[in-house]
Amino acid sequence: MIRIAAQHLFDGHGIMNDAIITVDGPRVVSVETSSHPGECCDYSAAWVTPGLIDLDSGIGLKEESLGFEGNDLNEMTDAVTPEMQAMDGLSPYDTSLAKSLMGGVTTALVMPGSSNVVGGRGAVVHMVGATANDMCIKAPFGMKFSLGNNPKQTHGEKRMPMTRMGNAFLIRDILTKAREYREKKKEYNMKYEALLPLLAREDVAFIQALRADDIMTAVRVAEEFGLRYVITGAFDADRVADQLKEKDVTVAFGPIIMSRNIDEARRLHPRNAVVLLDSGTRTAIIAGHPNYPAKYLRISLGLLVGRGVSPVQALGSVTRVPAGILGLDGYGEIRPGSVADLALFKAQPWEPEGVTEHTFVGGTEVYGRS
C-alpha cells in the first residue's frame, strides 16, 4: 500500500484540495480528503494528476538522437500501407521514453507517421517496459491516415498521390475495395484485412489533417464510410470550429509549440486550440512527439490557461479526454479502481515551475526526481 498526499488533486474531472490517494498494487483503492494531508503518507506533492496521455505519437518509432538507424516511422515504399503495425517498429530503448516519464507522461498512442495516406495501425503503450510487449496496453489499435502536403511530397514524384485529390482518392479506393472484400472474400489480402475492424466500427481512424480544407476532407471521407474517427494535428481547426461542433467530431490538437517553418503550420497558434475548446468540441491536446517533446506536454497547456482555458479543461485534455478516445477504462482519472498511473508535481503542472517529482505506472514508481 502506498499513500500519497496531494495539496491539489486533479482526478480527471475536477480539482480537490488536501486529498490522500491510497494505492494497492496496480490500482487506486481510495481517494479521501484529509485535514492533515501529509501525515503518515509515503509521498506528498503540491499537485497530483493522472499520468498524462499523448495521442498520435512517434515515440519509440523514431528514436531520439538517431538518424536512419532509429527511424521506423514511415514505410514510404508505398502510399497505402494499412498492414503496418507500430508494435513491430517500437523500440523500448528510445531515450525519449524515460524523458516522457520525467514529464509525467505515462501513456501514448504510438502511430506510424504522416508520409503515407494510409500509414498503418497504432499501439497504446505505457512509456516503460523491457520489451514492446511489456509496454503494450492494447494493439493493434487505431488506423493512421494522413492528408495534405506530407503524402504528396513523399510520393508525388514516383506515384500517386501528387495532389490532395489523389490523397482522398487513395483512401476512398482502399476502403471501397476492403468493403467489397468483406462481402465476397476471395484470396487473402493483408491490406484489406487490416481495414476490416475499422469498417466494422471496432477500430478508430486517426486522420492527420492540418489545414482547414484537409480537415473537412477527412470529415467527408470518414462520413461516407461511416467510420469512427479522430482528426489529429488540426492546426486550422478554429476556421471550421462550428462545423466540427455540429458534426460532433473529436479532435486531437497539437503540438501547440512547433516550428512553423512548413506552410501547413503557418497559422498554428495556441488561440486556435482555445477556440476549439471553447466551442465544446471534444478535444485532446497532444505533443505530436517528436515534433515537440512529450516530456513538456504539460507546459504547452500553460499557453492555453493564459488565454482563458480553465485548469480543469486543460488538464482534462491530456488525461480524461484522450483516455476516452482510446476507450481505456480506468485511465486518465483517479478514483477507486482506476489504474495507478500518477504524476506528482512541485507546482501547477501547466507552469514550468511545476517540475515533475514522481511518476507512477501501474502503482510502481518509474521516476523520482533526485
Place this chain on the structure above:
Amino acid sequence: MPLQERSRMILIHGGTILTVTDGVIEGGSVLLGDDGKIAEVFANHTDVPGAIVVDATGKYVVPGLVDAHTHLGICDLEVGEIGEDENEMTNPSTPACRSLDAVYVWDSGFADALAGGVTTVFTGPGSGNVIGGQSITMKTAGHCIDEMVMQNPAGLKTASGENPKRVYKTKTQLPSTRMGTAKVLREALSKARDYKERRAGTEPPVTDLDMEVLCKVLGREIPLRMHSHRADDMITMVRIRDEFNIRMVIEHGTDSARVCHELAQAGVAVITGPLLDVSPKVETASSSFKTPHLLHEAGVLTAIMTDHPVIPIESLRLEAAIAAYEGGAGEQEALEFITINPAKILGLEDRIGSIAKGKDADIVVWSGHPFKASSVAEKTFVNGKLAWEVNA
C-alpha cells in the same frame, strides 16, 4: 494610438520591475525618453508631467529579451523552400555572403518575436558550410532592415561536426570528415593572413571580398560564431582560434558541460540550445536543460538560444524557465541567459539586456512573471515606441 507617437515620453509605472542588473523593484516606474532611451528608473511611483502613462500595476516589467542565435527572416516561415536563404551550399567556404542581404523583415517571425518579448536577435546563415557567412544583430521592430540593424557584420558563421561534412559528402567534395572541416577553416584563415600582409604592402592584391571579411576576423573586429555540438569539436575549434589569435563564440554547445572547465579557461562564451526539442541527431544526444547552469557554474559566459525557426522564437522565455526550475539555474541566472549575457556576448551590454538609465528603451510589460507559461507579453516597446500590443 498615443503610445506610438514618437515625440512623447512614456512612463510605465507600478508592477514588478526585473531590472536584471540592479535587482527587482516593486512598484517602481520606468520613464522611456523621446530619444528611444531609458530616461530614468524610479524606485517608486513618480509623476512625470507630459508623459503618457502606462499602468503596469500587478504586472511584470522586463527588459526586451535577446536571442543571440537565430535564423529569423533568413529562413522565412511562410513560403517554404523559396524563402530559405540560410545556406549557400555551392561552396564550403562563403565568408562574403551577408545575412543583411537575405533578411525578409515582413516575415511573421518578427511579430512572433515581439509577441514573445524578444526585441533583439542575432540572425545569420546556417551550418551547411564550414564558413557560412556574415551574421547581423538587429532589433525585431521595423520595416527596413537598414534601420533595424545594430551590428553588420556581427560575426562570421562557421560550423563544425556533422552538418558540413554531411552536406559535402553527398557532393563527393571536401570536407567529408572532421579533418576536412578543420582544413577548410585553417586554409581560409591562412590565406587571409597572407592577403592581409600583402594588402599592407607596396603591391596590394586585387580585392577579394571573402578575404576582406576574414581580415576582420584576424583583426579581432568580429568573432567566429562556431556551430559546435560535440565536445571534441569545441576543443578543435578553440585550438584553431588560438593558432590565429582570433575571437570565437561557441554556438549550441550541446556537449559543452563535459569540457566546461576547459572552455572557462579558454574564455569562450557558449550560446546553448535549442533545448525545447527532441534531440534530432547523434551529436545532440546529450542535450539537457542543465547544461546552461553547469557552464555558468564553471565560469563560462552563457546564453540560451531558440535557433529559430527550430524552436519558435516566442518560446525563448520557456526555454529559460525550464533551465531555471528543472536545470538548476534559478530565476535570476536563467533570466540573465536571455538578457544581459547574450548582450555581453554581442558586445552590446551598454545598450540592451537590462533596465537601466541610458540604455535602449526596449521594455516588455508581461501579465505575470515571464517564466510562467500562462503569462503573455501585453506590450512590447522597442526604442521607446510601442511595437506590439496583445489583441491590438
